[in-house]
Amino acid sequence: MVDASDIPELPRALRLPEPVIVVGMVAWLVATITVWISGWGGDRTLAVCLVGLAVGVLGTTIVLVQRSAVRRGDRTAQQGLD
Known part of the structure; x- marks a missing residue:
């Protein structure tokens, strides 16, 4: 059985959400x-494309809000964001 402490952490470059959001x-x-x-x-079709853009903007907003909460030290902030 594999212990959780034996599993290495992913490199920071693979954990960043920005490249995925930007490419999308x-x-x-x-x-x-x-x-x-x-x-x-x-x-x-145009409406679907515009909604896709809106979801990207929403995702970016969520990431930025969570990052600012982490920097402020909020207890409710998502963990693991640097």
């Missing part, structure tokens, strides 16, 4: 521009 938002931005310029897929 850039992908949604490219998709939104492509759909908007070409008209491919119609209004519903």
